[in-house]
Amino acid sequence: MATRNAFEKILKTLEKPGGGEFGKYYSFTALDDPRIDRLPYSIRILLESAIRNCDEFQVTTKDVEKILDWENTSPKQVEIPFKPARVLLQDFTGVPAVVDLACMRDAMNRLGGDSNKINPLVPVDLVIDHSVQVDVARSENAVQANMELEFQRNKERFGFLKWGSNAFHNMLVVPPGSGIVHQVNLEYLGRVVFNTDGVLYPDSVVGTDSHTTMIDGLGVAGWGVGGIEAEAAMLGQPMSMVLPGVVGFKLSRKLRSGVTATDLVLTVTQMLRKHGVVGKFVEFYGEGMSELSLADRATIANMSPEYGATMGFFPVDHVTLQYLKLTGRSDDTICMIESYLRANKMFVDYSQPQIERVYSSCLELNLQDVEPCVSGPKRPHDRVPLKEMKADWHSCLDSKVGFKGFAVPKESQSKVAEFTFHGTPAQLRHGDVVIAAITSCTNTSNPSVMLGAALVAKKACDLGLEVKPWIKTSLAPGSGVVTKYLQKSGMQKYLNQLGFNIVGYGCTTCIGNSGDLDESVASAITENDIVAAAVLSGNRNFEGRVHPLTRANYLASPPLVVAYALAGTVDIDFETEPIGLGKDGKKIYFRDIWPSSEEVADVVQSSVLP
Known part of the structure; x- marks a missing residue:
């Protein structure tokens, strides 16, 4: 059975700089083992956990020794126990865990015990972020409209999670719309x-x-x-x-x-x-x-x-x-x-x-x-330097169907699909962008790329560039903090002008919650077998994940998402071809709208505050 901690002799007091103490801790210095200094920092965390939880039952001194001797033991694929300090859940994969806890409480009741004893033993945080979809985009009230639909669709699940947050100790549920x-x-x-x-x-x-x-x-x-x-x-x-x-x-x-x-x-x-x-x-x-x-x-x-x-x-x-x-x-x-x-x-x-x-x-x-690049069209590690993007795209059209190929016959590669978008004549070609999404935990939490995207939007608006109305543009920040600094910088209005209105605070397009494309666009793609593109600041781009109708999906930084939305196609060489025509019919190039690192740093400095 569990005994006292075998390492309690190295439990030391941590003094506060101005007197008093923070608390006690298991001291590596007191362990006095020269191997610790050579351990990677990440392994030291596993070591501390093993020492602190060493009860000779769940965690033994042999387990501690295995981690201390990491240099020799790790090549041998030895197993160790690890007790994390806390658990993080989200609303797709986390709900079954909360359901199981509720079922345990029911079982406890049936057995005549106290069901309130069933609680997580470590802190558990559940954040609701996977449910919001981009049903409404390019609209001032998109956040409100999408959240109302989210609550309608998920009423039962949200009600259950709200109950769970009140019923269980050690459990925090962060509500929808938080990030x-x-x-x-x-x-x-x-x-x-x-x-x-x-x-x-x-x-x-x-x-x-x-x-x-x-x-x-x-x-x-x-x-x-x-x-x-x-x-x-x-x-x-x-x-x-x-x-x-x-x-x-x-x-x-x-x-x-x-x-x-x-x-x-x-x-x-x-x-x-x-x-x-x-x-x-x-x-x-x-x-x-x-x-x-x-x-x-x-x-x-x-x-x-x-x-x-x-x-x-x-x-x-x-x-x-x-x-x-x-x-x-x-x-x-x-x-x-x-x-x-x-x-x-x-x-x-x-x-x-x-x-x-x-x-x-x-x-x-x-x-x-490191040079500017994107990844795609079907895998996150298929990196394409920006300067090679046009050539790579044509190679993908030519190549047989695979991770880097669509096998479009030469004679069909310049096909133009004519359609009408809300009464306006429109065209789609292979490689045309139909979804441009600033989304995902990977990028929307980073002020330098988010404000970089806003600067691209500002320069584009100042020069008179526009995004074609049939491209589904969206902005889904990682948290409300992003909205605050975009507003403080005065840049959100330029993103709105290009159609990058905020659609919600959640995963959205990155996990396939991209919502429907306009019917006219969807029909043009399917009836003409067009290889349409999505450009998103996400982390995964496997075929069929982002949207069933975008066969080419490129991962790119938020500023590049804006640039590709303006260009309207991935079939472009940003070095030599114009992105579009400005107010006076003048050709506007990528270099005209791309901000320097100094410009971005200045805006970050003045807008991202505690």
């Missing part, structure tokens, strides 16, 4: 360090959504799991996992002007898919880290499932602390987080010499080498 689960996790739910009953320990989380990894950008270990695993964690059971290898990913220099975090993550995704990181942690380090904002880190961490890793981890450093301050965490909390992580060898201070850590394998990227 995307992973963004809410970064801004609000992420603790970084817990203080429970006077014991301090690192935050860690498992979630029933594959992009739970976004929190890794905040230095919180987190990844997606199945519903049964999440339920087991909710009920205090340890997860059994293979002790993972860790790929060290060194970043150097800084991104060139005009290159976005999305370009970076698509490059990283391609590199890591090639390297092979399935079942492994990826840990980022190097002097390039100081040039990456927390939002950029979260973008890279978010796409871990696309590059195949369990986690893409960024240890806590000064950038993390600045973000915590920006998002309204109290000074006391931030002081506790920094003091604990420094005391327990989990804080990275780039001003001090770094002890060489051991990794299973290493990769390196000079951030100067």
Whole structure:
């Protein structure tokens, strides 16, 4: 049976800088094992959890030794137990877990017991974000209209979740319209360090959504799991996992002007898919880290499932602390987080010499080498440099049906489908954009790309460019914070002018909740067998996912989504061909509407405030 903790002798008190104490913690320094200094930061989180939960029943001293000896044990695929600090759910995959808890209460009642004893044993947060669809777009009241439809369709589910939030202790339900689960996790739910009953320990989380990894950008270990695993964690059971290898990913220099975090993550995704990181942690380090904002880190961490890793981890450093301050965490909390992580060898201070850590394998990227790009037409790791996009598109039309091919016969490639859109004559060709969506947890949480998109819209409006009325444009921010800084900057009106009105706060187009295309557009595509395109700032673009009628789907940064919406086609070379005609009939090129990194930084500086 469970006994006292075998490591209670290393339980130390963490003093406050001005006197008093934060609480007690299991001290790596007191363990006095030289192997700890060589461990990757991500493995140290697993180690701390094992030490703190070591009861010789669920977690044993042998398990702790396996993690301490990671350098030798990880190649042998040994299994370890892991008890995450909390669980994250969303409204698709999370509902069955809450239903099971309700069923347990029913069973307890039947057995004559106290059903109120059935509660999650660790904090559980459920965010409702997967239900909203883009039924209404390009309209001032789109948010209201889409939310009303969402509530009508999901009345029973929402009612049940509201009951659950009141009935269970340790469960928080974040209502519809608040934002995307992973963004809410970064801004609000992420603790970084817990203080429970006077014991301090690192935050860690498992979630029933594959992009739970976004929190890794905040230095919180987190990844997606199945519903049964999440339920087991909710009920205090340890997860059994293979002790993972860790790929060290060194970043150097800084991104060139005009290159976005999305370009970076698509490059990283391609590199890591090639390297092979399935079942492994990826840990980022190097002097390039100081040039990456927390939002950029979260973008890279978010796409871990696309590059195949369990986690893409960024240890806590000064950038993390600045973000915590920006998002309204109290000074006391931030002081506790920094003091604990420094005391327990989990804080990275780039001003001090770094002890060489051991990794299973290493990769390196000079951030100067990253160039503007998109990914597609059917897989997130099929990266296409922007300058090669037109040639790549024609190659896709020619090639046999596959990940990079549509097998459109040469004589049909210049086909024009004539149709009437609300009384106006219109045309569709292969590669024409019919959906342009600024969406998804990956990008809409990043002020530099969101305000970058707004700057593209402003320049385009000033020059007299417009988006064709049959393109379904939409903007679904990761949280209300985005709306606040877009309004503060005065830029939202330009996005609205181009049809990028806010349609809701949720996953929307990225998970296929793109809503219907206009009937005339849908008929033109199906009757003429047109390979229509969607351009979205999402993280997945498998055929049939975004919309049944868009066979080509490209992942791109929010500013590029706006640029492609203006061009109206992916069959364009932005270097040499104009995007459209301005007010006076003058040709407008991509370079005329693309903002520099300095312009973006200025707007971010003045608009993104605590």
